Amino acid sequence: MVTLAEVARHAGVSASTVSYVLSGKRSISRSTRERVEHSIEALGYHPNAGARALASSKSNIIALMMPLRTDMYVPVMMEIALAVTTTARAHGYDVLLLTGEEGPAAVRRVTGSGMADAMILMDVELDDERLPLLRESAMPAVLIGLPSDPAGLTCVDLDFAATGALCAEHLAGLGHREIAAIGEAPAVYERHTGFAERTLEGLRLKSRELGLRLLHRPSQGGYDAMTATLGRVFDERPGTSGFIVQNESAVEPLLGLLRRQGRAVPEDVSVVAICADQVALQASVQLTAVSIPAEQMGRQAVEHVVTKLAGQATDVVELIAPELTVRASSGLAPE
Structure with missing residues (x-):
């Protein structure tokens, strides 16, 4: 790592002069300042946070x-x-x-x-x-x-409200009328975490507007939790043909359980996710998804x-x- 002393030697000035150029606390001639700045750039010098804090009274x-x-x-x-x-x-x-x-x-x-x-x-x-x-x-x-x-x-x-609405709109455009949202873990909703609550709000508003029957179920994710969640969904709404998943840990368990039940994706059931691109692309069925930016x-x-x-x-x-x-x-x- 380049030091302040090395910058001073390269520029042919004292270390204090380099410090004054960096801090701006003392007037330095234009030619000297330019020489120091050239040396800083040539050597790739980066003052550390502590030095900058001492010079500027800020922590940076x-x-x-x-x-x-x-x-x-x-x-x-x-x-x-x-x-x-x-x-x-x-x-x-x-x-x-x-x-x-x-x-x-x-x-x-x-x-x-x-x-x-x-x-x-x-x-x-x-x-x-x-x-x-x-x-x-x-x-x-x-x-x-x-x-x-x-x-x-x-x-x-x-815009998570618009995200929820967009997912519902996509499924509605494909003819789905009964959809289920597999959400985050229950604790996320208990804390009233903004992104989860706003997604659900957008889903509900758009579903009402489009005449969709929406069922929302939080989930811990993982196969055991998803087995119970999916069982509840089909018990309550046997005609569910579209899923919106906002829980990365539930994605692969959901796809696996649908396969085990003989429900083909997307022929029998469609799945839309709100997740990172990596999750969508690496799933066993590449997911239609809204990416998290x-x-x-x-x-x-x-x-x-x-x-x-x-x-x-x-x-x-x-x-x-x-x-x-x-x-x-x-x-x-x-x-």
């Missing part, structure tokens, strides 16, 4: 609060976190990872300590206990998620944070329009 750190829960699909969370980290580094910021389970206590610790310049919150609930603290704080913050009241907040998320959400959240830190932003709600990709798992309803 963005705190990311992400969920590490057994009832959440971790790969998508990690993809968002990776996008946040790489985008933050491109802007010269490091990322401090906090677990969502810490809740309001973590928000108090960060906003009251100066350990970070801004926060990004994931796993947002409709009535999230962390939000009053953010509104009271002067710290720039962005949510990856949408609460029931986003006033005074900046939010980035997939994890990388885009993480990247745009950081861009909003950086704009806020520059004092140039107003609070906005940015909802990403869903895109449904038709693959092998959906077809015309059986006659």
